[in-house]
Each structure stands twice: as C-alpha cells, then as structure tokens.
Amino acid sequence: MKRVLFLATVLLACAFPAHAQDATKKDAADKPAEPEMKVVLDSWNEIGRKLTAMAEDFPEDKYDFKATPAERSFAEQLLHAAGSTYYFTDTVMGRKLPEGDPKRDQYKTKADIVAFVKKSFADGAAAIQSQGEKGMMTEFVYFPHQKSRVLDIAYGIIEHSGEHYGQLVVYYRLAGLVPPESRSAK
Structure with missing residues (x-):
C-alpha cells in the first residue's frame, strides 16, 4: 500500500509541473486567427492548384x-468546375452571369482546358483580392431574391x-491512374 501511495505521489508531482509548463508554452504559442480574406484566398488557390494539376497531368487521349x-x-468535369467559378467572380465584379457550362467544342485541346482552368481560378483570386478584408462581408444578390456575402459565395x-x-479522382482510378495528390513524394 505504501508503495502504491508513493508511486501515485511521484506521478502527481511529475504531472502537474509539466502540465503547467505546457499551458504556459501553449499560451505563448497562440497566434491570432488569420484574416478572413487570406483564409478564403488560400482555400480558393489550393483547390485551383489541385484542379490545375489534374488538368495538366491527365493524358490528353483520355x-x-x-x-x-x-x-x-x-474534360467536361474540369470545364464545369472551372466555369462555375465565374458565378462567384462575375457576381462580385458586377458582370452578367454565365449561361451554363463552357462547351467542350469551345475547348478542343488539353492546352485549351488547362489555360481555362488556370484563368478561371486566377480571375476568382483577383476578385477576392479586389474586395479586400472589409469586402468579405459585402452582400450581393446571388440568386434571385437571395442575398449572400462574398465570403459565403466564395466558400x-x-x-x-x-x-x-x-469525382475526378474517381476518373483517375477508373482509368488506371493515380491522381497527383495521391502520389508519394519523391
């Protein structure tokens, strides 16, 4: 019994100072949240990067x-995803919304589609930046009779x-390929 009591005392004595030190380190390491515009822009650019990598990587004959x-x-999946960015970009920039998806016959080659994917996400990033931090909460009529904030539309x-x-990951797998993000780093 004395041995158990001794071990418990030693463990408690060791645990509490370490916990107190961890709490102090944690408080010192906390950083403020990043500005909303940066978080949205980083997320926007990240999904754009992933889709661009797929557009560049997937064999043109497939x-x-x-x-x-x-x-x-x-190709139509890429055109749809990239084309949908203009529902955000055009809303925020005060332009007329697109009418449907870009058509495959307008983008005949892989190079055409890659360029469109890159441009669509670059245009969206520019629209986010044009709003600035305060503009993230600006409201626009996004659908008839429905207002949405820039932040919400972008997300x-x-x-x-x-x-x-x-969905494109599934296309890769069905075609017997490994998507860029799933490949091991060399």
Whole structure:
C-alpha cells in the first residue's frame, strides 16, 4: 500500500509541473486567427492548384473518358468546375452571369482546358483580392431574391470545386491512374 501511495505521489508531482509548463508554452504559442480574406484566398488557390494539376497531368487521349455514358467526361468535369467559378467572380465584379457550362467544342485541346482552368481560378483570386478584408462581408444578390456575402459565395464555389475534384479522382482510378495528390513524394 505504501508503495502504491508513493508511486501515485511521484506521478502527481511529475504531472502537474509539466502540465503547467505546457499551458504556459501553449499560451505563448497562440497566434491570432488569420484574416478572413487570406483564409478564403488560400482555400480558393489550393483547390485551383489541385484542379490545375489534374488538368495538366491527365493524358490528353483520355480527356473524353466518362465513368458512365450518362456522366460528364473528364474534360467536361474540369470545364464545369472551372466555369462555375465565374458565378462567384462575375457576381462580385458586377458582370452578367454565365449561361451554363463552357462547351467542350469551345475547348478542343488539353492546352485549351488547362489555360481555362488556370484563368478561371486566377480571375476568382483577383476578385477576392479586389474586395479586400472589409469586402468579405459585402452582400450581393446571388440568386434571385437571395442575398449572400462574398465570403459565403466564395466558400460555396470552393466546396463545389472540391466535390468535382473528388469525382475526378474517381476518373483517375477508373482509368488506371493515380491522381497527383495521391502520389508519394519523391
């Protein structure tokens, strides 16, 4: 019994000073949250980077591959995801919204699609930056009779693009390929 009591005392004595030191270190290491614009812009650029990497990497002879006949091809998925960014960009910049997805026959080559994906995300990043930190809370009529903040519209498009990224991962796997983000770093 004395031995158990001794061990408990030693453990408690060792644990509390360490915990107190950890709490002090934690408090000293806390940084303020990053500005909203930076967080949104970083997320926007990250999904744009991932989709661009796929657009550049996927073999051009497989660009018209479809998981099933009823689905969009790999190229059409990219065009849809990149084209949807203009629902954000054009809203924020006060331009007329696009009418549907970009058509595959307008973007005939892999190079055309890669350029469109890059431009769409660059245009969106420029729109985010044009709003500045205070502009993240600016409201726009996004759908008829529905106001949304810049922040909310951007996150909606980021999520939408991420969903299509996930679909494109499936296209990679069905085509017997490994997506860029899933490859081991060398």
